Amino acid sequence: MKIDTNYIADMFLKLVQVPSPVGYYSELNPVLEDIAREFSLTVQYDNKKTAFMKLEGENTDKTVAVCAHCDTLGLMVRSIDGDGMLKIRKLGGGCLANMENESVTVRTRDGRTYTGMLICRSHSVHVFPDTHTLERNEDTVRIILDENVHSKEEVEALGIQNGDIVFVDPHCEYTKTGYLKSRFIDDKGCMASCFAAIKYLKDNNLKPKYNVLFVFPYYEEVGMGATYLLEEVEEFLAVDIGLIGPDCAGNEHSVSICAKDAVGPYDYEFTSKLAEYAKQEGCKYAIDTYFSYGSDANSSIKAGNNMRIANIGPAVYSTHGRERAHIDGLENTAKLLAAYLLKG
Template structure:
């Protein structure tokens, strides 16, 4: 199995594991088992980030970071009619989850399925369905249970504060497209697993010490704010490349971010990523993302003295039903293999 195939396999596996921000235990367990198989040492931080030591040099370490947490929701209240009002986890417009199947995860470990609907969903009953504002008041979860009251729902063990995950609807087409929710950032996580395997096999031999961190709170802005080893001088986020009008990025290439909402990325790191892309002869773009923030920026805001960069496969329809192509996965992996071998 090639490293690209391995990465894709892991991406598909990870997309099937619910992991809204703060509810990442199952996904982290999966990663731990994978790194055990690869033979690398790791620690789980108090904040539920997974920090993996891939060895090699002693100083001037590089850390590659991806986030395992995804968008999701939480039960806000149980309505008198047995429906659930929700509170968003992460940033997305409500229309992007309308009519989505979901799972409610109780504190006792029970799971119940449901569907996210408008409170007035039927065009045969409500003439203004298309004009109804998509907001917290007009969206609700209808459970796949015979419930008719708040008490009926409480009897199931569902309570405010329970997590809600969205059906990822993951598909790998015969033409190489990966379509799924949560490619942000399970694509990045899978790519780092592929890189770790290449390093384990000595196919890729870094010139410096390498760490990988997988965070649980990126979608709410403070994923990589803590637990950075002292010897780390550079951090590169491996996250999705934003695709859309006004950008060069596409779903077949690796995107190198020069600037996003948090400002410019480190000039030397961006230049080095571009050099790595050219050396590895992959399809790449350099982009400025208008509405974006990354794990590595939370490291800077927390006061860490590091240089920072951001790279990832182009992903279309971000924070919705996303799509990319195996060409973008391969391009990102090859760029990173070259990047870690550079001085």
């Protein structure tokens, strides 16, 4: 099976530039519609703007779902300080220490955008004795706008108000050696792998074994992803990042199959089936358990959907920070996904 790795990389580089922090779907959904059109697919939405794409199977009696979440970590304006700096709240479980000195964009509700930088209150080693030690949290971190503003009133005059959404720059690089260094590989790397698997089927005129509902939700990072599905689904495969660490067998070149996370175990037979398919396709893979992790799959069954769940994805370094993955891991994820679509 030959997966187009240039397509995966290009798709990731395209998706990661479109801001989509938790609950902000306005810019990415039109891009998904363009991608769907290239595959002669259409996009349907639920009321909270989860995007769905359906592929018809050889056997149309059964539907399986494959899910990669669109939402990324982000921030929201909490309040405006008297000196014109912005206090923030996190959207999702990002690591603020890791975001320090990153460029950000504040989007007002009337569509104006202003860039700025996320800084620690004790921002400079030459000035503050606690720069090295101060914990970076919602109380110690601020946004300094790239505008000549020094008071709350001047910031308000820009149209900025509490509850404005803040995009964090993805800070993306793709090295000649195949490493992706970027924020939001979680989960745009997995979205790219999903589209590469669809492309493989389309390029080779192959139909999936069963109907497939691709699901692209916007609330995974706050534990509410894929809670509603458009139709009856028997199996649900979350494609989400794998982890790298002392207890994990996965690495950046393999596809990780998650057997258990903080919520509970994934379906025994479904998980075993995926490991078998990985073996058959010659994919480098690893089965792992995750300590502090959840996915669209377990939020979806918690919401009452009656189905078996599993979870696969490329193993990624420094998750929820500026992450690193290798194109091999994304390729193996696409390959295992394509095998699952074809074999059922």
